[in-house]
Amino acid sequence: MRNLLLYLRFDGTAYHGWQVQKNSVTVQQTLQDALETILRQRPPVTGCSRTDAGVHARSYACNFHTEHTIPSENLVRALNACLPGDIAVLSCREVPSSFHARYSALEKEYLYQIWNAPVRDPFQRGRMLHVPCPLDDAAMDKAARYFLGRHDFASFRAAGSSVTDTVRTISCSQVRREKEQVFFRVRGNGFLYNMVRIMVGTLLYTAQGKLQPVDIPAVIDSLDRAAAGPTAPAHGLYLNRILYDEAT
Amino acid sequence: MRNLLLYLRFDGTAYHGWQVQKNSVTVQQTLQDALETILRQRPPVTGCSRTDAGVHARSYACNFHTEHTIPSENLVRALNACLPGDIAVLSCREVPSSFHARYSALEKEYLYQIWNAPVRDPFQRGRMLHVPCPLDDAAMDKAARYFLGRHDFASFRAAGSSVTDTVRTISCSQVRREKEQVFFRVRGNGFLYNMVRIMVGTLLYTAQGKLQPVDIPAVIDSLDRAAAGPTAPAHGLYLNRILYDEAT
Numbered sequence: 001m002r003n004l005l006l007y008l009r010f011d012g013t014a015y016h017g018w019q020v021q022k023n024s025v026t027v028q029q030t031l032q033d034a035l036e037t038i039l040r041q042r043p044p045v046t047g048c049s050r051t052d053a054g055v056h057a058r059s060y061a062c063n064f065h066t067e068h069t070i071p072s073e074n075l076v077r078a079l080n081a082c083l084p085g086d087i088a089v090l091s092c093r094e095v096p097s098s099f100h101a102r103y104s105a106l107e108k109e110y111l112y113q114i115w116n117a118p119v120r121d122p123f124q125r126g127r128m129l130h131v132p133c134p135l136d137d138a139a140m141d142k143a144a145r146y147f148l149g150r151h152d153f154a155s156f157r158a159a160g161s162s163v164t165d166t167v168r169t170i171s172c173s174q175v176r177r178e179k180e181q182v183f184f185r186v187r188g189n190g191f192l193y194n195m196v197r198i199m200v201g202t203l204l205y206t207a208q209g210k211l212q213p214v215d216i217p218a219v220i221d222s223l224d225r226a227a228a229g230p231t232a233p234a235h236g237l238y239l240n241r242i243l244y245d246e247a248t
Numbered sequence: 249m250r251n252l253l254l255y256l257r258f259d260g261t262a263y264h265g266w267q268v269q270k271n272s273v274t275v276q277q278t279l280q281d282a283l284e285t286i287l288r289q290r291p292p293v294t295g296c297s298r299t300d301a302g303v304h305a306r307s308y309a310c311n312f313h314t315e316h317t318i319p320s321e322n323l324v325r326a327l328n329a330c331l332p333g334d335i336a337v338l339s340c341r342e343v344p345s346s347f348h349a350r351y352s353a354l355e356k357e358y359l360y361q362i363w364n365a366p367v368r369d370p371f372q373r374g375r376m377l378h379v380p381c382p383l384d385d386a387a388m389d390k391a392a393r394y395f396l397g398r399h400d401f402a403s404f405r406a407a408g409s410s411v412t413d414t415v416r417t418i419s420c421s422q423v424r425r426e427k428e429q430v431f432f433r434v435r436g437n438g439f440l441y442n443m444v445r446i447m448v449g450t451l452l453y454t455a456q457g458k459l460q461p462v463d464i465p466a467v468i469d470s471l472d473r474a475a476a477g478p479t480a481p482a483h484g485l486y487l488n489r490i491l492y493d494e495a496t
Contacts, residue, residue, distance in 0.1 A: 009370055009371075056371075085373045086370045086373060088370050089367065090367055119328060119336050120328065120336050121257065121336065122258055122333065122334045127371065
């Protein structure tokens with residue numbers, strides 16, 4: 001039995017996230033449909049992460065088991081011919097049978113993109129959050145640094161989420177500006193439901209003076225969702241990459 | 249009577265070009281609808297150029313005459329609130345009454361964008377031409393230089409086009425690569441119908457060895473559409489900027 005690891009890139013605008021749902025088009029279902037067309041089998045595909053509706057991925061990992069002997073390069077070409085233009089398969093390779101796209105992941109990296117200019121950019125529509133008023137990206141970067149390290153991020157998860165262990169370790173958290181574009185890059189060993197989007201909403205509060213960067217530790221320590229900022233829209237969020245052990 | 253010059257940026261994917269047409273949605277019509285909503289008048293708007301269906305604009309100039317006293321900054325805000333997300337008004341200012349967006353233009357600059365990688369990029373869909381095989385961008389650049397200067401470009405206009413004067417002067421013509429992206433930038437005092445797209449089709453012939461860069465002068469001199477390459481797709485083309493006399 002082969003275990004195949006695929007890397008995808010997708011524009012999430014038209015999808016209700018990764019995971020198969022009744023009555024909604026998802027990336028997982030679209031991929032499984034394409035695999036069925038090619039392999040005449042419908043192996044369940046394991047994704048590295050659930051993603052929300054409208055969230056994008058620059059590099060999304062998933063794996064599935066199959067007896068099929070199709071060479072990996074041929075599968076990439078066939079999938080790209082079958083899939084719609086907003087999903088692309090970047091690569092495919094065989095991995096050890098124990099590999100699991102979600103449980104084997106060491107870290108995930110997200111990118112949140114903001115278009116910070118008085119007028120929207122039609123080419124960034126659905127791809128970046130448009131914020132017309134000037135943002136203090138230096139304050140945002142200062143605030144972002146407080147997310148680094150091991151913390152209980154209970155303040156940064158969607159209300160009603162049922163996960164009991166809310167401690168996560170963040171290894172990269174920074175804000176950079178390139179002209180009108182402001183990027184938040186965050187990497188960690190795991191993320192709670194809506195955690196990155198709530199981080200962004202909170203950073204936007206510091207950019208607008210509603211919070212000071214030095215207030216972030218108190219927001220974290222409160223373990224209270226109400227102490228953090230609002231959940232930023234999905235369409236600025238990208239799963240940027242996923243890190244596995246080199247052995248896989 | 250005020251003469252107002254607007255600069256627009258638009259994603260042309262959903263439009264049948266600039267110019268009003270029966271039974272098709274165009275940028276001009278969409279803009280005139282928005283102006284009518286705001287000004288309670290429907291002044292005819294003069295564009296700097298016709299654009300084909302699917303062609304984009306980073307900076308498109310147009311002007312109209314009105315007695316309305318709305319301040320320019322307010323008109324920009326009101327238009328951006330009325331227009332769909334794929335069109336944005338970048339600026340508005342008053343110009344002399346003699347100014348005409350098309351006839352006053354000294355030069356136009358187009359950009360053609362190619363995504364040159366084995367796998368398509370979902371984020372460039374409808375925004376760049378995807379060419380999977382490796383392109384010799386050095387050959388393309390060498391070929392592009394032969395377009396510079398004053399030439400009769402009859403070989404580079406759509407068959408059946410009726411313009412009689414086919415002499416144009418090209419002041420910039422170059423190809424640059426940035427990783428997987430290949431850009432053709434061309435500036436001139438005017439362009440024939442489909443001229444940039446036929447130039448790109450011809451440059452792609454040189455990138456694939458179907459023509460040599462040194463063959464370009466003969467293609468130009470032939471004054472024969474059949475000697476040039478095919479018309480490249482519209483969706484990689486951007487009207488990049490338009491140059492007017494500083495006095496306007």
